[in-house]
Amino acid sequence: MAIRRTSRCRVRWVRVLAGLAGVAALASGCGQGSPGSPGQVDIGAALPHLGDLPDGYRVGDDGGCGQITLENADEGLVRLLELGAPTPPRICKREISRAWSQRDDSEPPLVLAETVEWKDPQVAAQAFASLPDVARWTNGTSLTPIGRPAGMGDESETYTSTTALVGGQPDGAATAIAWREDAVTGLVIVAGIDGGRAEPLARRLAGVMLTRLRDPSEPTDAKLDDRTVALDDPALDVAVWWLGERWTSPVDGSVFELASSSALAPPGSGPGSRAEIQYVPEGSVGGGGITVAMWRTADWTAFAGTRLGTLAFDPPCGQTRTVSHSEGSARLITIAGGGDTDPAAGCGSASGASRSWAVATLGQDVVTVDLPPCLACVAPVPSSGPIDTPDGVIAVLQSLERRPGP
Secondary structure (H helix, E strand, O other): OOOOOOOOOOOEEEEEEEEOOOEEEEOOOOOOOOOOOOOOHHHHHHOOOOHOOOEEEEEEOEEEEEEOOOOOOOOOHHHHHOOOOOOOOEEEEEEEEEEOOOOOOOOEEEEEEEEOOOHHHHHHHHHHHHHHHHHHHHOOOOOEEEOOOEEEEEEOEEEEEEEEEOOEEEEEEEEEEEEEEOOOOOOEEEEOOOOOHHHHHHHHHHHHHHHHHHHHOOOOOOHOOOOHHHHHHHOOOOOEEEEHHHHHHEOOOOOOEEEEEEOOEEEEEEEOOOOEEEEEEEOOOOOOOEEEEEHHHHHHHHOOOOOOHHHHHHOOOEEEEEEEEEEEEEEEEEEEEEOOOOHHHOOOOOOEEEEEEEEEEEEOOEEEEEEOOOOOOOOEEEEOOOOHHHHHHHHHHHOEEEOOOE
């Protein structure tokens, strides 16, 4: 079947390729060729997204679109790249991993998918014949063909592996389906569950990829937004207090947007806060942000007994006051001066630097706003804006609302 060519870029939530030797990231992150280039197929739009899997998954950082280059390529791959000269093959890949702490046996911890557009169908056919070598280079997984075509595209094959990186461990079992259609090859790897469950899912996702490649008309922007996935974990055992997905500070009108969230859901899974939310200034990629963390009371009590907890809750040179909230109260802590937190040294000079944070009891849990994450962080810093002032932290605290549960 002919692949529909397109000049539209539909994938907006794209992560930069990380840790992939020999792949040059494209500035646009778009999977289609530029006007006049040999390829005009939107191979990025073909990749699986969060809507293709059950709730509880998030997009990994090792993904995006780029060009395959000769850097660190072995002899076989070098020959393929030379056949495609002068235009390097374009690759798009995506990693989708399980974010929720609990899953049933049919839900894999990890799904990897990639599409590559080669110079022409002849080069693509040679690449497909060497697909285990290509895959080992593009994603680090060793694949073994089992001689069972998947019955899709111009050609296809089923593979198994025992080298998938699952949960930080390099020896995970996986099943993969690869296909070629025209000048494009595709691969989807389902890792961390047994082959009897992995193969049907890999086949379904491979079929979805081919359907989108032939007709990339489905927008996928919203289906790559995983910023609140961790907060929806049914096993999360604290209430979530947040500012919504977008918040305007009443102090100066600056706008902040939700950047990410994380959670430790299983009981006893680790010390510290159970959930954390990061906000950044609208249009920013970092800096001058807001961190809201939720703690079980017992976990906060344990943390407060540590050196960092004691220093953060009652610093020697800090000024504290009580701040009200409709669901409880908070302790606002501010350190001002030149950065010396030793009372014997005069608690620092009047440099204008300061740092403020808050510890609140809201309902049954403890909520912190911009709590210093390290001993050296319990010190004044140059302000990056009104949000870092006592009034800014109070505005954040008093704007926190309980997020409805899943």
